[in-house]
Structure formats: C-alpha cells, structure tokens
Amino acid sequence: MPVTVLRMGHRPQRDKRVTTHCALVARAFGAEGIIYSGVKDPKFEETIHKVVGSWGGPFFVRYEKSWRKAIREFKGKKAHLTMYGLPFEEVHIPKGNLLVIVGAEKVPGEVYSLADYNIAIGSQPHSEIAALAVFLYHISGVKEEFDGARLRITPSIRGKKVNIP
Ligand code: SAM
Numbered sequence: 346m347p348v349t350v351l352r353m354g355h356r357p358q359r360d361k362r363v364t365t366h367c368a369l370v371a372r373a374f375g376a377e378g379i380i381y382s383g384v385k386d387p388k389f390e391e392t393i394h395k396v397v398g399s400w401g402g403p404f405f406v407r408y409e410k411s412w413r414k415a416i417r418e419f420k421g422k423k424a425h426l427t428m429y430g431l432p433f434e435e436v437h438i439p440k441g442n443l444l445v446i447v448g449a450e451k452v453p454g455e456v457y458s459l460a461d462y463n464i465a466i467g468s469q470p471h472s473e474i475a476a477l478a479v480f481l482y483h484i485s486g487v488k489e490e491f492d493g494a495r496l497r498i499t500p501s502i503r504g505k506k507v508n509i510p
Contacts, residue, residue: 347442348485349419349505350477352413353456354449364478366474367447368393368406374481375488376445378405382412383449401491413455419444422461424508430463433480439460444481447473480497 350371355364364386368379382388385408393406409415416423421442431483446460459461466476499506 346438346484347421348388348481349442349444350376350379351379351415351419351444351446352379352449352473353383353446353452355381355386355389356449357384357386360449361386361389363391363449363472363474364389367477369396370402370474370478370481372396372402372404373488375485376481378407380396380407380415382407382409382415383445385410386490399494399496401494401497403492413459416444416446416459423459424462424480425452425456425460426466426473426480427450427457427463428465428468429457430465432468432485433464433466436462437465439482443458443484447476447477449473451457466473 350367352364352367364381371379390406390408391406393453419442420445421444422438423444423446424438425446427448446456446458465474466479497508497510499508
C-alpha cells in the first residue's frame, strides 16, 4: 500500500541521526517518501538524496513546517505510532494511502485525535526508528526493487558483494 511517513518535531542538532534513520527505514521498507516538520534541515535532505542517488528510489523528502497541516491535508488514513496505542497485531489497516506518524520529543495530544489509529509496537517506550521498522515490515515487508540504483548488493554468505549495474 502507498505509505508516507511523517516525522514530527525534527531538531537538526539533536535529531540528525534519528531522523536520517527514520528516512532510511522508511525507504528500505517501501514508503514513497518522508515529510518532516520542526526545523528545516537541508543537510538531512541532502543525505537522503545521496542515498537515493546511489541505492535507488523513488523516495521523496519534503519539509512541512506545520505537522498539523501535513496531517490534515493528507489524503488517506493516518496511523500514529505511540506506546499508548493499541497493539499493532490487533489493528486492521485497510488498503489505500497511509500516513505513518512518528514523534521526537513529547507528541501534542491533538495528534491522538487527528490520527485514525494510535498504534503501539509493545506498550513500552523505545524508539521511533524501531517502531517504524517493525510497523512498516508488518504492513509491507522489505522492498526489493529500486529504480535508478547505481549500486546493488548481491547477498552473500561472507564478504561484501556490491554490483554496479
Ligand atoms: N515521550 C514521548 C511522548 O510521550 O510522546 C515519546 C518519545 S519517543 C522517544 C519518540 C517516538 O517513538 C514516539 O513519538 C513514537 O512515535 C515512537 N515510539 C516509541 N515507543 C513506541 C512504542 N512502544 N510503540 C510505538 N511507537 C513508539
């Protein structure tokens, strides 16, 4: 199903690696792209564009200052990942466009009501990267085919085999 990730509240100094990893996980597990709110971060965007240039796409990165606008204007269902939500195995997500929302620091209460689903990957605090990986794997699995890749891995028992197609 077509998935977009919304990474809320990005702070370039504190969240650079975590937001980058959210985007890498989103891409690897088949999302079409990531929207991020908080503070605009051209370096983060450049890092992801470079990954897409080497390893393929399509995958978009878009900044949206207002997370509220990003959620309200999204055409499709919205799933907010939170440890307070319902267990992910028990929530049925219908086929169709899906916005998967992950937070950084404290997530405003309004997000819980704007979302169609509040979904927990276990009822313990952990990480947006982990929550995103488990949830996307659950709904989509890993993505195997990427367009325009300059590099491709041949899986091997030992060592590193990287092809240049
Ligand atoms: N303390 C913050 C709050 O209460 O909103 C959450 C901070 S947590 C480090 C950052 C993000 O990781 C959360 O917004 C959520 O998206 C995700 N997350 C952490 N644990 C989770 C869990 N058990 N299930 C689903 N998502 C989780």
